[in-house]
Amino acid sequence: MAETTAGAQDVGTPGEAEAPVFDTLVQMTMNAFERSGLDSETYLLTRIAALVAMGAAPASYLLNIGAADEAGVDPERIRGTLVAIAPVVGSARVVSAARGIGQAFGLALLPDGGEEEGAVT
Numbered sequence: 191m192a193e194t195t196a197g198a199q200d201v202g203t204p205g206e207a208e209a210p211v212f213d214t215l216v217q218m219t220m221n222a223f224e225r226s227g228l229d230s231e232t233y234l235l236t237r238i239a240a241l242v243a244m245g246a247a248p249a250s251y252l253l254n255i256g257a258a259d260e261a262g263v264d265p266e267r268i269r270g271t272l273v274a275i276a277p278v279v280g281s282a283r284v285v286s287a288a289r290g291i292g293q294a295f296g297l298a299l300l301p302d303g304g305e306e307e308g309a310v311t
Contacts, residue, residue, distance in 0.1 A: 234258040235271045242272065242287040243279045251291050265297050 223233050237254050258268065268291070276284045292298060 230261045231258075231263050231267065234261060234263055235267060238268060239271050239275045242275060242283055245283060245286070248290050248294060251287070252294055255291055255295060259295070265295075268297075 223230070226233055226236075228236065234254065234257060238251075238258065241250050241254060255268065269288075272284050272288055
């Protein structure tokens with residue numbers, strides 16, 4: 191029991207305990223753009239495509255599509271990326287991602303918001 195108590199004391203506050211994980215994530219992505227050799231638009235579209243393929247959480251879309259918007263990436267390019275990856279990742283994943291992206295940013299990525307009859311979800 192003493193070992194458990196000592197371990198709990200070594201952890202500190204929750205923010206301190208989570209810092210190594212956060213720091214690792216920051217380090218992983220800090221220079222990824224520069225190391226990629228891609229232009230900013232291609233880099234951001236590639237990240238969005240990877241998020242769709244992974245079935246990412248809405249927060250990931252907000253972060254990356256927000257960055258794409260700030261970088262001046264045209265929403266048509268995002269739509270084109272979704273069309274390009276659909277045969278590889280599957281229609282259900284793309285429709286789900288498009289719906290989430292559209293709702294978050296007010297973009298019409300799917301006809302009728304993806305709710306039309308016969309839509310694949």
